[in-house]
Amino acid sequence: MHNATDLIQRQLDAYNTKDIDAWLGTYAKDARQFHLHGDCFAEGHAQLRERMLSRFQEPDLHARLLNRLVMGNLVVDKELIIRNLPEGKAEVEMLCIYEIRDGLIQTASFAMTEPRLIGG
Structure with missing residues (x-):
């Protein structure tokens, strides 16, 4: 599904440019985010916005796509994420199922994997 790939790529690009409005524009108004096989941690644009605005304050935040699979209306990305945590700059591998x-x-x-502290 070409449109699914385009949508998820727009979402990833907006994440990397920290454009909250473009990022939210890829999500339904009542979208929900979950820990895989677990609890819902954000529901609706207001909660998504609040969660991501704090994340977008991290100066080194960046997601690098490692692999993408598309099956109908499902897109699975494996990404390497750079984060700024209280302990320092770290990377995590993340599996994202949309x-x-x-x-x-x-x-x-x-x-996601446990964060690994990295130099720099």
Whole structure:
């Protein structure tokens, strides 16, 4: 599904440029984010915005796509994320599973490795 790939790439690009409005524009108004096989940690644009605005304050924040699989309305990305944590600059590998409905991300589930501190 070419449109699914384009949507998820727009979401990743907006994440990397820290453009909250463009990032939210890829999500349905009532979208929900989950820990994989776990609890919902954000629901709706207001909670998504609040969560990401603090994340977008991290100066080194960046996601690098390692692999992408598309099956119908599902897109699975494996990414390497650079974060600024209280302990220092770190990287985590993240598995992102997006379900797309009506041209927008409806649900997103995430699994990640423990952060690894990196130099610099």
